[in-house]
Amino acid sequence: MEPIRVAVVGTGNIARLHAEALRQLGEEVRLVGAVDTDPGRLSAFCDRHDVPARHSDLASLLEKERPELVHVCTPPGSHHELALGCLRAGANVLVEKPPTLNLGQLDELAEAEQRYGATLSTVFQHRFGTGALRLRALLDAGVLGRPMMAVCHTTWFRPQSYFDVEWRGRWDTEGGGPTMGHGIHQMDLLCAILGDWAEVSALARQQARRSETEDLSMAHVSFANGAVASVVNSLLSIREESYLRFDFERATVELTHLYGYGDDDWRITPAPEYSEEVLAAWRTGAAGVRSGHRAQFAEVVRSLRAGTPPPVTSAETRRTMRLVAGVYASAFARRPVRPDELGEDSPFYRRMQGDRPRW
Structure with a gap:
């Protein structure tokens, strides 16, 4: 061909x-x-x-x-x-x-x-490394049981000089700070595993950097399946790390990396009564592919x-983008936000910062 x-x-x-x-x-x-x-x-x-x-x-x-x-x-x-x-x-x-x-x-x-x-x-x-594919397959097969809690932390570091580049740190050219431009990768993998989200309660801060956008955000996210997640996006963290943790009924699955992962970056800790079944399924799952562009x-x-x-x-992308919009909407409106509140009549539909940031 x-x-x-x-x-x-x-x-x-x-x-x-x-x-x-x-x-x-x-x-x-x-x-x-x-x-x-x-x-x-x-x-x-x-x-x-x-x-x-x-x-x-x-x-x-x-x-x-x-x-x-x-x-x-x-x-x-x-x-x-x-x-x-x-x-x-x-x-x-x-x-x-x-x-x-x-x-x-x-x-x-x-x-x-x-x-x-x-x-x-x-x-x-990040959806396409075999670690993520293996996790999704085990979840779909019922091996892990019901998802209950998750952690999704993108704690990276960027100096002030990074924000001094003309198009960075601006709503009109980047659409947001680390929530939009950095943590979005981990947030997308979170959504790819846990599915649709139901409500988000968040805050955003300008802690240390001179820019229009935030340099830090934190959120509590509830998912339609009942799971809850803690989401942190930071560009102030000197020891950089990307960390995801999923607590299921039968196992805890963790991923620690920075800008991309391999199979060795994943860890699984099964509940004692399900140890043999869970570990056997994990070991025989997809393997050998890193989460790179290829x-x-x-x-x-x-x-x-x-x-x-x-x-x-575009539909899958929209779920993640709507979560990003939800973080900003909650942070600036200072209240919990549901997905159905982010329609065309919302100020956050056309501008991630809405009417204006309220720092």
Whole structure:
């Protein structure tokens, strides 16, 4: 079969990771073109990754290269416009997180999918490591029993110089702080395991950094299945860690990593009376795949060949994005928030900060 024709928009550091992961897919894909407004950066990227076509604008790339899949790797503020342009041209889109600045923009892209017959998916690669796949399989099979409690902590560190970059720490270009741009990966995996959320009660703070957005948020989340979770997103934590813990009736499952995990980063502690059954199922589950971009990209290519929706769909993305919006809505309205309160009439539908942050 012919390789899937792939293009990249934005050729910064995250695009490098995309290109390296695509190369690992071998003959499955062909990187046919790239776009960047910086000629020097574009040239360096294309030289390094053997990309034949170089363009200064998206319209030119779409017209001349006819990619089947476009990876959007630009800063968040441009995601909506670029993804919409791809969908209108009939090109499938894989967009880096966060996919848009707000729920309204995401819904517009979902409508464009239906209108133009192309697909939108979001880079949430933590879903695709075999540790997460194994956990989901055991939960679905009933091996672990009912989920009861979870911990989802993204405690990272960024100095003031990180926020001093022009487009960072701003609502109009990033859509939020660590809740939106950093912890969203762990929050997505939390939702992928526990499903729909029912209520969130949160706070957000400007503890130490000079920026428009928060540098810290904390939330209590209730899920439709009865589980509850503690969610922390910080850019002030000198000892950096990404930590998820799931307490089920029959076992505790933990993941400790930073920016990506392997099988050895997971731990399972079964209840004594279920030890043999739980450990046997865990040991025979999926194994050997890290949670990097390659794992998700392979699934995207497989879905394009099969004509099925690619992971992660716009609907799945919306559940995570709505939780992010819920954290901000609760923090700034200073009350618990339900998903049904974040519709088109909510000030948090078009702006994650709502009417204005109330620090």
